[in-house]
Amino acid sequence: MKRIAIAGSSGGNLFNLGGKDPEKLIGEIKAQCQSAGVDIGLVQFIAASESMDVAKDHTAAVLYGWNEDEQRLAKRYEGTLKDTNETAAEADAELADRIRSGGIDGLIVMSADPQGSNRQAVQAAAEAGIPVVGTGGTSMAMISSKGANVIATSGTTGTTNRTRAVSFMTSLCKYWGIKYIPVLGSAGDKSAAPAGNPLRRINLKGIMQSSLPGFIAMAIVLAISQIPALKGLSEVFDLMLKALPVVLAVVAAKQISDMDEVSIVAGVIAGVLSVNGGIIGGIIGGIGAGLLVQYLFVKCVQWKFPMTTVNIVAGGLAGLISGLIMYYLIAPFALQLGEFIKYIINQAISFNPIIAGVVAGLLIWPAIIGGVYHAAILPIVLLEMEKTGNSFLGAIDMVGLVMVSAGITLANIIAPRDRGEAAVAAPGFLINMGFGTFVEAAYPFMFSNKVVFAGAIGAAGVGGGLVGLFNVRGTAYVPSFMGPFLSNNVVGFAAAMLVALILAMLVTLVANKAWRTGRKSEQKPEIEASA
Incomplete structure (x- = not known):
């Protein structure tokens, strides 16, 4: 495994392009190193509280090192910039020794000071002939003039943490003959994955x-x-x-x-x-x-x-x-x-808007449960909204999904099967009403009771029919009280929403009461037998 070292500072121009956040700056390099199978052996990085272009001796600064066991940045010293630079001389000597002993195979430098805090490391890198990559026009020119094996250099303008990290690792891996696929994703994000085939x-x-x-x-x-x-x-x-x-x-x-x-x-x-x-x-x-x-x-x-x-x-x-x-x-x-696509939808609605609404309402729950909603229905909603700002299927979404889910959860707040279900239902109801989303809150009640499930589909169908009857165009994903005002028919949309909510609530209340009655009848013989 190849091992690199990182040296430099938060810099002048670099400060405004990622240097003021060393965790993210080094984190991006770490992510690319892991993808290439390259280890970070040592870090000597000075982070000032302001750009080095205006920093003074009394400016607050931190000297960062590298915790190899935990593979993360670690503060080595915190004080004024003058004192931090003096302390960095020790880290500079340590890095130079590691390079001379063969413990470092490559060097990444960013806004370094080859005549000051990074002088010994740059000299050791030149003597060892290890590849050096980095940014910072003035500093990189000085490093190259000292005989270092600079294989890639650039100014900082126009760069980002990620593009710099990918560039560094691409150049080093090409030099070493190592296969490398850039990692795309946020630094430190466990879900980040190699780019591979971008398709x-x-x-x-x-x-x-x-x-x-x-x-x-x-x-x-x-x-x-x-x-x-x-x-x-x-x-x-x-x-x-x-x-x-x-x-x-x-x-x-x-x-x-x-x-x-x-x-x-x-x-x-x-x-x-x-x-x-x-x-x-x-x-x-x-x-x-x-x-x-x-x-x-x-x-x-x-x-x-x-x-x-x-x-x-x-x-x-x-x-x-x-x-x-x-x-x-x-x-x-x-x-x-x-x-x-919009023409086909409008033709179906024009043929019989009530039937179109009923069919869409009846299918909306199976679609979201089966994973079809976000893949097929949402794109159509957005296509409709592209021209008019609202959508027939968007109204079906609010009425058939959001309001029905709100009705089911409200019923389980008013008269749940047991007390524990009320605590589960309350957050879902509030999110449905307050944000126009999280219809999944109704799933536990729908999947545990076939009557509630059938009631949800039926209420969505009735609500969809009303959407067609009133020729409503609207949207979900907004607070329920705003929904009607974002539609083309305030009264019609409000009526459809209210009917769907009440119908779903009533069916759920009846189903819950039937469940509780059946539960009591089952328990009564057991009590009599024990007596």
Whole structure:
């Protein structure tokens, strides 16, 4: 196993690009080292409380070392910057000894001081000929002039913790001939996994769910714009409609490449150029940008481009290439696909809105229980909201799922089968009513009683029929009292919501009472027999 050391400081420009948080800065390097099978043997890092460009001798600072047993940063000294630099000389000598003894195979430096606190380590690295990578234009130039084997160098501008870490490890592993796949995910996140085939990271359901707040914000603006005094907000609504593809593109690009700000920039560029393709165009443009970010980033690092240039190419060109392809080739087809899906839904509703509502209501619970809701229904809801700010299926969601779940949990607060169930039901009811989500709160009661389960489906069907009768378009994922005001029919939506809640509650109350009666009749013979 190769072993590296990390030396340097929070720096001047670096301070504003991740250096002020050493835990995250080193954490990203640690994550990439683990993916490559490389060990961190020693850290000598000085973190000041402000940028080194303006820091003074009395500025507060911390000298960090490395706890090899626990594989984490550890504070070695805390005091003024002047005293910390003096104390760092001991750590510098220790690192130099480790390099000379062959205990360090590579050196990562960031905003180092090759003439001060890092002088001995840099000299030892030059003597041993070990590979050195790092950022900090001035310091890296001085390190190279001292004869160090610098294999990759760059300024700090335009870099992020993750892109620096990936660049460092790519260069070192290429030098050593070690296979390395970058890890994508937050530093320290146990769910972070090697990038591998980026196509496997495409998750349409995840893109839709993460983008949902943007659609809800748009629905709120639409509702507020209906107030006569705030009619001017209709222009804001139109602007937000155009921004939705950008939101989806950013989420998609970050999901696939997850290169922090680089992914976000690529997603924004691709999304802006994909606006004419609607939300489907935004998703496709973002996916393309994310794939290109990862490919171009790795290639540019392998070609030994400076990190600033790597980020410009990966973020700028990836978004531009994907966006231009969308703008000139794919956007019209993506827009037509979305329009076709909405056309089919509208035709079904136009044929018989009541039947459409009843069918949608009856199927909504089996869909969410079977895992189909987020994969199929939610995308359609968002497609509907793309043009009007609310949705037929969104109204079915609020009425058939949220209100029915609220009714079931409310019944178990009023008259539960046993006292313990009331404590379980109360949080679910409050979340359903207060946030328009967490319909899963009804699952324990539905799955333990077939009557409650049938009542939930029946109440959703009746509520859905009312949604069709009143031709309601609305949304879930908002507080229940706001739901009607975000719809196209305040009275009709409120009526459908109330009926579904009351019906589900009454069925559950009857089922609970029948259960308690049956339980008492079973216990009575046992009491008489014991007497």
